[in-house]
Amino acid sequence: MGQKIHPVGFRVGVIRGFDSHWFYGKKGYGPALVLDDKIRRYIKHRTGLGNVSRVEIERAANRIKVTIFTARPGAIIGRGGKGIDELTDTLNRMVRRDDPTSVVQVNVTEVRQPELDAQLVAENIAIQLEKRISHRRAMRQAMTRVMRMNGRGIKVQVAGRLGGSEIARREGDKVGKIPLHTIRADIDYGMATAHTVYGSVGIKVWIYKGEVLPDRRMRVDEVDRPQQRRPRREQREEEPVAAFAATQSEPAPAEPAEGGQA
Secondary structure (H helix, E strand, O other), X not given: OOOOOOHHHHHEOOOEOOOEEOOOOHHHHHHHHHHHHHHHHHHHHHHOOOOEEEEEEEEEOOEEEEEXXXXXXXXXXXXXXXXXXHHHHHHHHXXXXXXXXXXXXXXXXXXXXXHHOHHHHHHHHHHHHHOOOOHHHHHHHHHHHHHHOOOOEEEXXXXXXXXXXXXXXXXXXXXXXXXXXXXXXXXXXXXXXXXEOOEEXXXXXXXXXXXXXXXXXXXXXXXXXHHHHHHHHHHHHXXXXXXXHHHHHOOOOOOOOXXXXX
């Protein structure tokens, strides 16, 4: 079962949150979900491969806040903010078809370590495959970069007409450890498609970044416990001093007389 479930959805609510932050009833849920998908697809199509990691959408009344996580903020913002203004205008026209009062606000957030972002790694491999680079070399370079950035493990899988062969096959490689069944393990998952001249090649990437441990909550008795231990620790510190003083107070043993035998 661990091979078939989505690693991100498996951990939502435990160590990860949702990419969409809003609530609707039965009437508005469907249109809002379809509109979110349209916004994400348009942003992906506009920016191209290897730029956008994920898109978070937050709704409050008639305001829609779109946050784009990217490794290249300058490519989206544009010179003098021209690119982000055009994107905002296009999204506003898209949204106001259903609700004329809606307003879209676009924010851009930089991804600090793109080498540890599974979606960006998968799209980077797809770009290399479209340039006719060997899939083994692209996979090996991606795994090397992840381990160099202190990643705990990475698994890459490519499937399709690899190298232009007549029959499709699937190949994968792995370095480090990927605990898919451990919910507290922070595993990032991404997939991309390389559209080559001889067919489409799918890429899947799993990156293990470490464990997310829950915050330890101290109980009331744990807060009071150090105050109870303090006298005992002071008593243990005084015991060696008292023992040493007792040895010093004892009289020294008498020396045997000269020429006598014991």
